[in-house]
Amino acid sequence: MSSIRLDNLVKRFGDFAALKTMDLEIADGEFMALLGPSGCGKSTTMNMVAGMEEPSEGRILFGGRDMAGVPMGRRGVGFVFQNYAIFTHMTVRQNLAYGPRMRGAPKSEVERRVAAVADLLQLGPLLERRADRLSVNILQRIAIGRSAILEPAIFLLDEPLSNVDAAFRAVMRTELKHLQRQFRQTMVYVTHDQLEAMTMADRIAVMDHGVLQQVGTPLDVYNNPANVFVARFIGAPGMNLLPGRPAEGDRGLVVDLGPLGASPPLPDRLAAAARRHGGPLLYGFRPEALELGRPGLALPVTFVERIGARAVVHFGDGATAVKGVFANDVGLAVGETVTLRPDRGSVRLFDAASGRALAGEG
Amino acid sequence: MAEIAFRNVTKRFGDTLAVDDASFTVADNEFFCFFGPPLSGKSTILRLILGLETPDAGEILIGGRPVNGVGPAARNIAMVFQNLALFPHMTAADNVRFPLVERRLPEAEIAGRLAAVAEKLHIGHILHKPPAQLSGGERQRVAIARALVRDPAAYLMDDPISALDARLREETRVELKRIQRELGRTLVYVTHDQEEAMSVADRMAILEGGRIRQVGAPAEVYDRPASVTVARLLGSPMMNILRSATSEAGLEAAGGAIRIAGASVPSTVAEIGVRPEDVRVDPWRDGLAGRPARVFEVEPLGGYTVVTLDAGEARLRALLRGQPDIRPEALVALSCEPARVHYFAAGGSALGHGNGR
Numbered sequence: 254m255s256s257i258r259l260d261n262l263v264k265r266f267g268d269f270a271a272l273k274t275m276d277l278e279i280a281d282g283e284f285m286a287l288l289g290p291s292g293c294g295k296s297t298t299m300n301m302v303a304g305m306e307e308p309s310e311g312r313i314l315f316g317g318r319d320m321a322g323v324p325m326g327r328r329g330v331g332f333v334f335q336n337y338a339i340f341t342h343m344t345v346r347q348n349l350a351y352g353p354r355m356r357g358a359p360k361s362e363v364e365r366r367v368a369a370v371a372d373l374l375q376l377g378p379l380l381e382r383r384a385d386r387l388s389v390n391i392l393q394r395i396a397i398g399r400s401a402i403l404e405p406a407i408f409l410l411d412e413p414l415s416n417v418d419a420a421f422r423a424v425m426r427t428e429l430k431h432l433q434r435q436f437r438q439t440m441v442y443v444t445h446d447q448l449e450a451m452t453m454a455d456r457i458a459v460m461d462h463g464v465l466q467q468v469g470t471p472l473d474v475y476n477n478p479a480n481v482f483v484a485r486f487i488g489a490p491g492m493n494l495l496p497g498r499p500a501e502g503d504r505g506l507v508v509d510l511g512p513l514g515a516s517p518p519l520p521d522r523l524a525a526a527a528r529r530h531g532g533p534l535l536y537g538f539r540p541e542a543l544e545l546g547r548p549g550l551a552l553p554v555t556f557v558e559r560i561g562a563r564a565v566v567h568f569g570d571g572a573t574a575v576k577g578v579f580a581n582d583v584g585l586a587v588g589e590t591v592t593l594r595p596d597r598g599s600v601r602l603f604d605a606a607s608g609r610a611l612a613g614e615g
Numbered sequence: 616m617a618e619i620a621f622r623n624v625t626k627r628f629g630d631t632l633a634v635d636d637a638s639f640t641v642a643d644n645e646f647f648c649f650f651g652p653p654l655s656g657k658s659t660i661l662r663l664i665l666g667l668e669t670p671d672a673g674e675i676l677i678g679g680r681p682v683n684g685v686g687p688a689a690r691n692i693a694m695v696f697q698n699l700a701l702f703p704h705m706t707a708a709d710n711v712r713f714p715l716v717e718r719r720l721p722e723a724e725i726a727g728r729l730a731a732v733a734e735k736l737h738i739g740h741i742l743h744k745p746p747a748q749l750s751g752g753e754r755q756r757v758a759i760a761r762a763l764v765r766d767p768a769a770y771l772m773d774d775p776i777s778a779l780d781a782r783l784r785e786e787t788r789v790e791l792k793r794i795q796r797e798l799g800r801t802l803v804y805v806t807h808d809q810e811e812a813m814s815v816a817d818r819m820a821i822l823e824g825g826r827i828r829q830v831g832a833p834a835e836v837y838d839r840p841a842s843v844t845v846a847r848l849l850g851s852p853m854m855n856i857l858r859s860a861t862s863e864a865g866l867e868a869a870g871g872a873i874r875i876a877g878a879s880v881p882s883t884v885a886e887i888g889v890r891p892e893d894v895r896v897d898p899w900r901d902g903l904a905g906r907p908a909r910v911f912e913v914e915p916l917g918g919y920t921v922v923t924l925d926a927g928e929a930r931l932r933a934l935l936r937g938q939p940d941i942r943p944e945a946l947v948a949l950s951c952e953p954a955r956v957h958y959f960a961a962g963g964s965a966l967g968h969g970n971g972r
Contacts, residue, residue: 488918489916540918
């Protein structure tokens with residue numbers, strides 16, 4: 254059993270609480286991403302799971318067994334860092350074989366495993382090359398291979414793709430996800446890049462300032478963020494959030510958005526939640542979920558970024574700034590005023606004071 | 616006039632050809648990007664413009680004047696350094712004044728220039744603050760003010776925001792573009808990030824292996840790449856490049872999973888290119904023409920979904936809008952509009968794009 258349970262986990266460094274109480278269950282065979290900006294506590298959490306740091310409070314359990322006092326080497330975890338540790342004077346084959354050889358695996362077994370891992374990571378043609386002649390991309394593949402070859406039940410990866418180039422990163426994302434889906438190791442993946450977490454993980458634990466903000470599947474955290482931090486952090490660009498107050502409109506409850514006028518009528522469940530709430534709100538919707546030219550918010554186009562397949566269009570300014578993502582042939586120009594209507598199903602409301610989502614989502 | 620032109624410029628370092636026969640013209644007031652992978656020669660071009668390197672062959676002109684023998688100080692070009700470093704112990708005002716104080720300009724002139732540049736960049740109200748009390752965007756404006764206070768003909772930036780995290784980069788690049796538009800000054804900008812280049816550039820040069828592979832507006836280069844190399848450097852996920860064969864029905868690729876009907880196919884085509892956003896994915900049904908593709912992985916981005924597919928010998932990607940219900944291992948039918956197909960010759964050069972685009 255390779256499930257992981259974090260039970261009231263706390264880590265303090267002197268007066269500074271790097272992690273303020275974390276509870277999390279990671280199922281056997283699950284791909285869990287720990288996601289957040291720098292300083293959110295994700296690497297601290299990972300280091301405690303690996304056994305590199307001792308918790309200040311709380312417990313870490315692997316398959317029900319308390320890991321307190323169990324050193325890193327006995328936890329049965331494979332670890333891949335941002336800065337790959339590769340023996341540069343050795344060939345790729347020697348690097349891959351190093352771990353199993355040190356553990357006294359028979360020669361035939363070592364060869365079999367090297368061949369299998371090299372095949373999976375497409376290192377076969379490079380096996381006899383010296384590591385110091387290889388690109389950063391290949392080195393990171395070898396680092397993953399060196400960990401994978403020990404067939405750990407739990408695989409920990411800390412920002413393993415942040416040093417490789419963008420095109421290769423996209424390829425590695427797909428391959429890592431595919432590998433994990435085939436072999437069903439428990440995988441914990443630390444990243445600050447929401448794109449990596451979204452594309453690879455079964456579930457994402459979003460963290461900020463040492464506090465777990467939300468745990469859910471990628472589409473959960475995208476579609477139904479628990480608070481404004483998650484709403485802004487997930488997505489590129491993040492969710493649009495406009496300040497307003499609930500108000501009665503001609504065709505049902507709306508949000509009065511001040512200078513932007515009234516929002517389109519809210520769907521029933523959101524309307525009920527907004528009525529109960531009564532006070533200042535943030536009216537949220539995704540940049541990808543905007544219809545042009547339907548009655549809605551009238552805003553001037555202030556900037557257009559055509560980025561490959563997409564056009565990111567900036568509307569308005571300051572507190573009424575809104576971003577929209579459209580196909581690259583959308584044909585909007587700076588200066589024209591358009592009307593935007595958020596897709597009915599995509600609208601979310603948040604309490605302006607606490608930032609928490611109002612019930613009634615999805 | 617701050618037009619910058621290279622005429623057949625070559626620069627070697629020992630045996631390495633860093634810049635190979637480069638010719639281009641950056642127009643006055645243009646936001647011009649050099650984009651390419653590491654070691655493609657983009658930073659060397661910047662150093663050649665600044666005068667920190669001397670070309671082995673060819674001519675460099677600034678404002679129409681040859682500057683091959685002119686030193687960096689006399690070229691009147693300012694460099695905004697990587698990560699927009701400011702002196703942390705000085706106020707914003709002292710940071711901006713620094714280049715003028717260093718040149719021992721009279722105090723009255725320094726004050727005048729500071730006021731002028733502060734007004735241009737809207738930083739008058741923050742001049743008294745040290746950098747630690749400024750937001751990322753404000754720091755950026757102060758760093759640019761420090762470069763501009765000398766009143767250069769053009770300013771250069773070498774990967775200025777690469778150290779910022781993703782969210783801040785998105786905001787900062789828009790800010791940079793706005794500043795450049797307000798100032799109306801020539802800006803030469805180097806980046807290894809294709810998204811950043813496409814977002815900010817009026818025009819861009821794509822470099823690879825020391826050679827300029829194409830120059831054009833971002834949309835033009837993205838829609839009509841001159842070669843497979845350029846096609847693959849722009850766009851994420853990158854363009855699918857597929858070996859193709861002509862059949863009686865038209866053209867086939869990816870083991871028959873993609874079929875292009877139509878008479879406008881160039882006869883010497885060896886490979887076709889299809890952008891992920893132009894690949895259409897439908898459920899496979901018996902009786903469909905061609906062959907199915909198998910779904911390898913599905914990656915949700917929220918607003919979009921990337922689907923990686925195996926078809927014949929080929930692995931390709933589709934970028935679909937929204938959150939479609941597609942599962943790994945499913946069999947699917949692929950298609951794409953003939954107007955969205957790019958045609959390449961055996962050597963990789965483009966033969967044409969869709970319906971003559």
